[in-house]
Amino acid sequence: MPRFARLFEAAADSLNAFYQAVTDGSIDSMMSLWIDEDFASYICADGSHWHGLEHIRAGLAAQLEAGALPASIEPLDIRVYDSLGTVVYAIAEAHQPADPLETPRMVFSTYVMVHERGEWRIAHIHASPMPDDTATHFAAKLRHGQGPLH
Template sequence: MPRFARLFEAAAETLNAFYQALAEGNIDELMALWIDEDFASFIDSSGAHWHGIDSIRAGVAQLAAKGKLPTSVEPLDVRVYDSLGTAVYAVAEAHQLREPKASPRMVYATYVLVHERGTWRIAHIHASPMPAATANEFAAKVRHGQGALH
């Protein structure tokens, strides 16, 4: 059983490495976390939809050039669904943009990671902006220590 638990801790490490690469604006490090397949896909919270590694790299580079990559991503609520070769993370996140006084953007994100050749790789990300009313309610619950889903 400890080997099985360790397997999914490694999936979380991949997600944390993704957050770190975003914060650093390191596109090469970020792309190294993706599965090297044409079926990889990324739906950004702006609505952009990219298929394949080359398209994802170009899209992320374009966001970086426009200053639209977050300087930090804070996971506020995380739900994990896993099986032997797949881990799915459903996460409510606060994205702090590079603009110094901007309020964090609240985002729902789903990450699909697959276990490939002994390592966890990102196969799909779908991020959506959280509606303003939901974001305010979510933030109030988090501030009051109730957690996201109470």
């Protein structure tokens, strides 16, 4: 019996590739994951708004140069909403700083992925800093194995 790939697992592969590109600090790898359209947009946790691929690339390059990109991103809680051709991930993330002694920054991120020419691409990212009270509550539940939404 033939084995079929699950369509939405491929979207998760693209998201994981984005996380790896951030860890590697590779702007080219990050940008290769975006949809090839000027309507792409990125709202950063610091409040920056970037619209269009040129602005996204320039913004990411400036953050990388300033050391403002996380050393890695750890997804802590993932919610997936999918339909034919679009997948939306709502994720609570820990953005790990380069200094392992520093506290990770807790961020809520939404990724909109679009199926384009046989591949899943990022069309939009919206990241918001998690309020301190929420981050503390979230971390406590994770330490107790309850998950973030119990």
